[in-house]
Amino acid sequence: MKPTHLHLTEDCRAVSAVLQRVGDKWTILVVQRLGGGPKRFNELRNEVGGISQKMLTTTLRSLERDGFVTRTVFPTIPPRVDYELTDLGRELQVPVNALGEWARANIGRINAAREKFDRSIAA
Amino acid sequence: MKPTHLHLTEDCRAVSAVLQRVGDKWTILVVQRLGGGPKRFNELRNEVGGISQKMLTTTLRSLERDGFVTRTVFPTIPPRVDYELTDLGRELQVPVNALGEWARANIGRINAAREKFDRSIAA
């Protein structure tokens, strides 16, 4: 048995899978907006901005399937649908926010590296 | 000025961008393998497993461009190229590993939610 602080390939695939899951174009933006409490479909649509109806539907369905959000339909006319983070969804925000914090703190270093790299390519 | 613990849309785009960056198919697997020290191209290729030559090249180039890895060419015959994490790359591992730890701990809950969702769809 290996020491438990070393998580090797078996686990690493799961990590990669989750990162790909939350790494798609809209997931994080939607989850972040839902952090402030339940929201309706078009409310999300407006707040996220730039997302198509199709992609918001798709993103929310995936989040629901993975147990990150709940979908509540109010059978009124016109219909009203609320989306809300589950416990699992709120717990996901913790490590995601940590990564976000790191991104905020280091985006300058990344951009500097890119510019340097691109300049050395042009030469 | 908003309180600093609330990072709103401006920042959230950057977060999303970084997540998409590390959320591609191979990046995390490659970075994880490089965590153990410098590695040669085919060494990485074998250890990661299942990655095509093209994608390993592409992934490594992107990592290099973003300042996460260095590329060192030894002008021998046959040629030898070492890839190694930079400080930035090693720092990136911290929040990524935290997310990985979360993924490991919660993959069961996610899978359970998926099965439940899929069963309720079939009905």
Place this chain on the structure above:
DNA sequence: CCGCATCCAACAGGATACTG
């Protein structure tokens, strides 16, 4: 050994039109 170039299949995601 390392990597580039090319071709190609699969998929993500946007635009638009229609429905309860």
Place this chain on the structure above:
DNA sequence: CAGTATCCTGTTGGATGCGG
């Protein structure tokens, strides 16, 4: 209002062959 259905595009990524 909250979707579904269809079409169309760009991108991702695998397979293969060549080159230094």
